[in-house]
Amino acid sequence: MDTRTQTNITSQPTRKVIKTIRHDGSSEVSLMSKRSLQGDRDSLERMVVDFAIANPVITTGTNAPLTEPQIADIRLKVREGDLTPVLKAYEHDLATPILATLRGNLLRTLLIQVQKTKVDVEIAMGGIDALLKSQELVFGFVGLTPGILVTYFGLHYLRSNLTSKRGARAQGEQGKLLRQLRNIDRVLQHAEPTEFGELGYRDLGLLLCEVHVLRVAAEKSLPRGRVAREFGEDVEELCDVRVGVGRQKAAAERVRWAYGRYLS
Known part of the structure; x- marks a missing residue:
């Protein structure tokens, strides 16, 4: 029609x-x-x-x-x-x-x-x-009445399709975030700290690349405002090589549980 x-x-x-x-x-x-x-x-x-x-x-x-x-x-x-x-x-x-x-x-x-x-x-x-x-x-x-029913079911069908597509895209973004957190965790777990307890240049480069991808993906999934701002602060700490590998691992774990509902 x-x-x-x-x-x-x-x-x-x-x-x-x-x-x-x-x-x-x-x-x-x-x-x-x-x-x-x-x-x-x-x-x-x-x-x-x-x-x-x-x-x-x-x-x-x-x-x-x-x-x-x-x-x-x-x-x-x-x-x-x-x-x-x-x-x-x-x-x-x-x-x-x-x-x-x-x-x-x-x-x-x-x-x-x-x-x-x-x-x-x-x-x-x-x-x-x-x-x-x-x-x-x-x-x-x-x-x-028939016109109202046709219009209602037509709009309902369109809204269902749009919602399902939006949900599929959101699930794809959330899955991407989880994979990035997994990659970050692998980088931190397999890293060989220096004598000062910091990441080496190679491991730091890998971490920065994975965190950058995580930031880009999070912009589409996280709500704007305070949540996004706090996420940025935690990610900054995750990238700060001066705090040491231990605190970076703790920051990665904090990102996982603090923003898990937006990522799963």
Whole structure:
């Protein structure tokens, strides 16, 4: 899996979660458009009002035209789901359905009721839509989970590899330090001191070479600060030919036990 793919499966769900938290209006979780319900309700209202105006006898019981207050009352009732004028005409036409279909308002009332059913269905869908939107954050986190898992295991794998390689290099350096201490010990043990108890030129040269290699290797293994400074002091004493072979051996032994945890 390349870097771009891994970024997409993580960043895209994350952006969706952020949009949900911010109540972004462009949410994808929706069953219908925002204005579809309002448009259908307005259409139903106009259909019922036009029917009532065209049939005042059914609405008011008289042939007098409807007044503005009466029309406003019908509009209010339609918004509340009351289609009394239409239902009265529908019940009346059912007595003679064939004649009402040809000459009456049966077909018109049926179409108005179809529109009312459509509005009712959209209202129910609106409730489901609101429920989905309330759970959109959950859906977002569900979509984000695979990306998080892939990223986590990918980083864990890389870190494990880097740690193992670093550990292998550190073990190699520590093994080198131990070999240098062994060489230093061999030089001191096989050295033939002079009459003053000091190392000869040959043995001193070998010791200085081994100590130099030890210093270089220790720079990569020992922690900086006081430990490195004290190590330098002990190594200086180890190289000081004036202190005698005995103290040099003691210094080598001190280096071994004092810094053993960094060397093993």
